[in-house]
Structures are given as structure tokens and as C-alpha cells.
Amino acid sequence: xxxxxxxxxxxxxxxxxxxxxxxxxxxxxxxxxxxxxxxxxxxxxxxxxxxxxxxxxxxxxxxxxxxxxxxxxxxxxxxxxxxxxxxxxxxxxxxxxxxx
Amino acid sequence: xxxxxxxxxxxxxxxxxxxxxxxxxxxxxxxxxxxxxxxxxxxxxxxxxxxxxxxxxxxxxxxxxxxxxxxxxxxxxxxxxxxxxxxxxxxxxxxxxxxx
Numbered sequence: 414x415x416x417x418x419x420x421x422x423x424x425x426x427x428x429x430x431x432x433x434x435x436x437x438x439x440x441x442x443x444x445x446x447x448x449x450x451x452x453x454x455x456x457x458x459x460x461x462x463x464x465x466x467x468x469x470x471x472x473x474x475x476x477x478x479x480x481x482x483x484x485x486x487x488x489x490x491x492x493x494x495x496x497x498x499x500x501x502x503x504x505x506x507x508x509x510x511x512x513x
Numbered sequence: 514x515x516x517x518x519x520x521x522x523x524x525x526x527x528x529x530x531x532x533x534x535x536x537x538x539x540x541x542x543x544x545x546x547x548x549x550x551x552x553x554x555x556x557x558x559x560x561x562x563x564x565x566x567x568x569x570x571x572x573x574x575x576x577x578x579x580x581x582x583x584x585x586x587x588x589x590x591x592x593x594x595x596x597x598x599x600x601x602x603x604x605x606x607x608x609x610x611x612x613x
Contacts, residue, residue, distance in 0.1 A: 453611035455599035499555035504533035511553035512612035
């Protein structure tokens, strides 16, 4: 069953185009992560936050990614990561054109 | 510029198919909300949480929806709603097949 992983954390930038350039190679590498179906990259320059909404094939791959990603963020000085894993209600999401 | 709205809150159910049946009409009505592009319905029976990931056309419609939805949740006894609004980094999301 697919799982949605919701992550956000304090982030000092870069944002926008500069973020897209700086993290291009990281994004390409994320496509190789086991079980990843898609990721939406989120950012809020005003509130100095960033994160991601991910869909994984199952809970095991979502949890493995979260563990790896939290460790990577700690290496960049980000110690507090808000993370939640959800099931997706597919019939309701389909009504509202949500891509799952 | 499109905005992503991330919402979650305590939820006692119903979950799964029962949720899909009970909230079918609400989902249909959400398609009429100004500015809504899509919604993914999230739920976690084990943790007794539910929520949604929404894409809106702009910040104004995302904020208006959040205000209305928080009031509706309060009417159902849900007083604490976690909500964040983000920009989407489109070039990075496109690399990772995120639908925006």
C-alpha cells in the first residue's frame, strides 16, 4: 500500500531558482531511492522552512528514506525534522484529482 | 503562484473505505472551492490522525480555504489543526515526478 511521507524543517535557503540549481543533483539522485514514486519540493522563504511531500510504494521504503534523510539533514545542522507518514485515501483523492 | 497547503489533525475515524463512503459528498463539494487544483486525502488509523495535502492556485485561495476548513473542523470538535502553506519548487518537483 502506498504511503505519503510529509516532512518539513527550518531552512535558511537558498530558495527558488537558486535552490533548484543547487539541489538539482540531489533531486536526480532521489529518483534512485528505493520505493520512491514522486516527491514535491516545498519551501517558504518568509517562514524559513522547507520540506517535501513524498509518495512511496510502501511503509518500509518510506521509513528507510526518512531515516536516511533525517541523518543527512542533521549533517547539515538541521536537528529538528517534522515528519509524518500517512495512508492515502484513494477514492476521495481521486475525486479531488490528487495524484496517487 | 500555486501554493501547497499541508494540514493534519487528530481524527478518531472512520478510516479507509468507511471514510471514503462517509466523506464522498464532502469531497465532491471540495472541487467547487475557489482556487483548488487538487487534494490528496491522508489518514493514519494507528496514530488517529488525518489531513490533506492541497494545491491551490494562489496564497489567497489557500488561506481562505484553511480558514473555512479550520472552522468546520472546530464544529466537529477538532480544535488543534496543524497547517502550513508552502511554495512549490517546480523545477526540482518536476525532476521527481511531483504533480504540480
